[in-house]
Amino acid sequence: MTAEPLPLPATANPDGSFTIVVDMAVLGHTDAADDSGRIGQRNTQKYFGIDVRGDSYFVEGLLYPGGSIPSPKVPTRMSVNPNAPAKLNNEQVWDFTGAKPIGHLFNRGWVLINGQAEPNRDTRGTIVETTRTAPHLNSTHNFVLGMLGPGSLSPPMLVTAGVENGNDPDDEMVVRAVTGGTGPFRFANGQVRQQRIGRNSTILRTFSSYADVFAPNYRFIFTLKL
Amino acid sequence: MTIETDRRTLMAGAGALVAAAGAASSALAQARSTTVFPPVADWLKMTTDSEGVTRFAIDVAVIGNSDTIDPSGRIGPKDSKDFFNIDLRGDTFQVEGAVYPGGTFAMPTVPVAGRPGVPKSVHNTETWDFTRTKPSGHWLSRGWVLINGQAEPNRDKKGTIVEQRRTEPHLLTEHNYVFGRFDEGNLSPEMLVSSGMDDTNDADTETNIRAILGGTGRFRFARGQVTKTRIGRNTTILRTFADFGDAFSPNYRFAFELKL
Numbered sequence: 001m002t003a004e005p006l007p008l009p010a011t012a013n014p015d016g017s018f019t020i021v022v023d024m025a026v027l028g029h030t031d032a033a034d035d036s037g038r039i040g041q042r043n044t045q046k047y048f049g050i051d052v053r054g055d056s057y058f059v060e061g062l063l064y065p066g067g068s069i070p071s072p073k074v075p076t077r078m079s080v081n082p083n084a085p086a087k088l089n090n091e092q093v094w095d096f097t098g099a100k101p102i103g104h105l106f107n108r109g110w111v112l113i114n115g116q117a118e119p120n121r122d123t124r125g126t127i128v129e130t131t132r133t134a135p136h137l138n139s140t141h142n143f144v145l146g147m148l149g150p151g152s153l154s155p156p157m158l159v160t161a162g163v164e165n166g167n168d169p170d171d172e173m174v175v176r177a178v179t180g181g182t183g184p185f186r187f188a189n190g191q192v193r194q195q196r197i198g199r200n201s202t203i204l205r206t207f208s209s210y211a212d213v214f215a216p217n218y219r220f221i222f223t224l225k226l
Numbered sequence: 227m228t229i230e231t232d233r234r235t236l237m238a239g240a241g242a243l244v245a246a247a248g249a250a251s252s253a254l255a256q257a258r259s260t261t262v263f264p265p266v267a268d269w270l271k272m273t274t275d276s277e278g279v280t281r282f283a284i285d286v287a288v289i290g291n292s293d294t295i296d297p298s299g300r301i302g303p304k305d306s307k308d309f310f311n312i313d314l315r316g317d318t319f320q321v322e323g324a325v326y327p328g329g330t331f332a333m334p335t336v337p338v339a340g341r342p343g344v345p346k347s348v349h350n351t352e353t354w355d356f357t358r359t360k361p362s363g364h365w366l367s368r369g370w371v372l373i374n375g376q377a378e379p380n381r382d383k384k385g386t387i388v389e390q391r392r393t394e395p396h397l398l399t400e401h402n403y404v405f406g407r408f409d410e411g412n413l414s415p416e417m418l419v420s421s422g423m424d425d426t427n428d429a430d431t432e433t434n435i436r437a438i439l440g441g442t443g444r445f446r447f448a449r450g451q452v453t454k455t456r457i458g459r460n461t462t463i464l465r466t467f468a469d470f471g472d473a474f475s476p477n478y479r480f481a482f483e484l485k486l
Contacts, residue, residue: 027389029380032316034299056299058316058370058398062388096388106398106423108370142398142421153395154435159421180421180437186451187485201382205301212383 004184007102007145007156008065013223017190020222021066022143024105025094028202028215030060033111040116045209048115048133055111057206061218062101063143069094069217072198079211089169092214093198103146103155109139112163135174136165143220156183158222160192169196169216178224190224264414264443267405269327269362279450283328283481284403286365287354290462290475292322295371302376307469310375310393317371319466323478324356325363325403331477334458340429349429353458354477363406363415369399372423395434396425403480416443418482420452429456429476438484450484 010018033055035042040050072093075086113133114120120129139162146155162176178190199214207213272282295317297304302312334351373393380389399422406415422436434454441448459474467473 027380029389030301030315030374032299032301034296034316034318036296036298056318058299058318060315095384096382096386106370106372108398140400140421142423144423148392148395153426154423154433157422157435157437159437159439179439180449180451182422182435182437182451186437186483187449189449201384201386202380202388203383214383 006184010224017223017225020224022103022145022220022222023064023066023069023197023217024061024220025064025069025096025200025217026059026061026202026204026215028200028204028213031057031205031215032059033057033206039114045207046115047111047113049117051116052111052113056109057111057137058106058108061105061107062096063103063105063145064099064101066219066221068099069197069219078213080207080213087168087170089172089196089198089216091198092201094200094217096201101147104142104144104148106142106144107139109137112136112138134166135163138163140179141176154182156185157181158185158188158192158224164194172196178222185224185226188224188226190222192223193221195219195221264416265406265412266444267363267416270405271327278485280484280486281482283479284363284405285326285328285330285457286323286478286480287326287331287356287361287460288321288323288365288462288464288475288477290460290464290473293319293465293475294321295319295466301374308375309373311377313376314371314373318369319371319397320366320368323365323367324361325365325405326359326361328479328481330359331457331479344427347429349432349456349458349476350474351458352461352474354460356461361407364402364404364408366402366404367399367424369397369424372396372398394426395423397423399424400439401436414442416445417441418445418448418452418484424454425476432456438482444486445484448484448486450482452483453481455479455481 008020010020035055037054039054070093072088072091074091076090077086078090119127122128141160143158158181159179160176161179164174166172173195176192181188197217197219202215204213204215270282272280274280297317299316301316306312331353334348334353337346337348338350339346340350379387382388401420403418404415418441419439420436426432436452438450457477457479462475464473464475
């Protein structure tokens with residue numbers, strides 16, 4: 001392990017790796033999607049009925065020490081899919097008043113959803129691809145472990161790559177690759193487990209045609225060799 | 227077993243084998259088990275310390291003509307060029323630069339006026355005009371804009387302020403540092419890739435530390451970080467700032483710290 005201090009508590013594991021936990025609340029008003037490269041129909045938010053691939057997006061979140069955001073308790077429905085069962089992780093559990101953020105998450109990438117009912121065929125008529133509505137995104141995350149501001153323009157950072165988001169928030173867990181870092185993480189290898197932890201009080205721009213689609217929160221559990 | 231060779235050796239070896247009657251299948255077998263290495267960029271002056279950390283630097287002149295920005299995903303008004311007073315997040319861009327050995331550019335010393343409203347900076351000095359030496363490689367940068375210049379803070383559904391104006395750093399990017407010049411016979415020079423943030427409002431104190439994500443050739447197992455600093459401007463003009471008159475492109479020095 002590096003002799004340099006880490007910006008967050010780390011737990012040593014028997015195999016020489018370390019576990020670091022971070023909570024994150026997505027800032028819904030920063031959710032900036034660009035449908036100009038979309039395969040399917042543009043200017044619609046009915047993402048699960050068209051081929052959305054080609055959309056790029058950028059979104060930010062605020063980081064908190066692991067455990068800051070409370071676990072949801074009340075199954076809740078969403079306006080975006082009112083006929084779906086109520087889910088725990090649709091409950092609004094964070095309103096940004098319970099703790100100060102310790103850093104930023106910068107997330108960008110491309111949409112993976114192909115919701116069109118008709119399968120894609122090759123030139124001979126063979127079906128080569130059918131509807132796939134999960135995972136939703138193929139993304140890169142930069143975890144900036146310090147608040148940006150004058151005199152703080154390069155806090156320690158971790159970078160991950162992978163896919164994210166499923167259709168059942170109560171059964172959604174993805175594992176992503178740690179691709180690099182800076183400061184005490186500059187030689188890091190490892191992976192991160194990403195799981196849902198309710199919603200917060202900001203509203204996602206990409207679902208603006210539905211009522212109050214609150215932005216999700218996540219817990220990230222890093223396993224790192226430094 | 228993996229056989230290490232460069233591309234030229236592999237092609238010569240494969241050609242001889244294919245020419246030998248009955249040997250085509252073994253040539254294919256060799257090709258499948260051979261790792262192809264790009265030519266070594268011997269102009270990189272690398273040093274390795276006792277802890278196995280390798281260091282070297284390169285200089286990069288941004289080519290302003292290649293600066294392409296796409297505001298189609300922007301949160302703020304898409305047709306505005308008032309970049310520091312609107313929310314630019316959602317903009318994507320791509321830009322290229324010319325790579326030179328570290329130390330090629332002279333460090334400027336005299337403060338010069340730049341963008342209106344921003345203090346004079348030594349790094350507004352034009353330190354490179356592309357005539358003194360040929361570039362040794364390419365720098366490819368692309369990503370998203372991070373500037374939120376809108377004065378009004380962002381609030382959640384309950385009215386709580388969740389975010390204030392933030393005008394630096396400017397960019398969230400990935401860089402490919404290509405340590406050779408592209409041509410028809412050299413499409414994959416040695417390379418490093420980094421991720422991080424770029425550019426601030428004070429060029430004289432600007433330092434960005436970026437994560438190394440990977441590489442090729444000698445850098446194929448690389449981990450580490452790269453420190454990016456400003457080193458004046460060059461004679462090309464940034465397309466993004468074309469309306470502001472002679473917005474000369476910046477130069478950078480990248481100091482790599484790697485475990486290979």
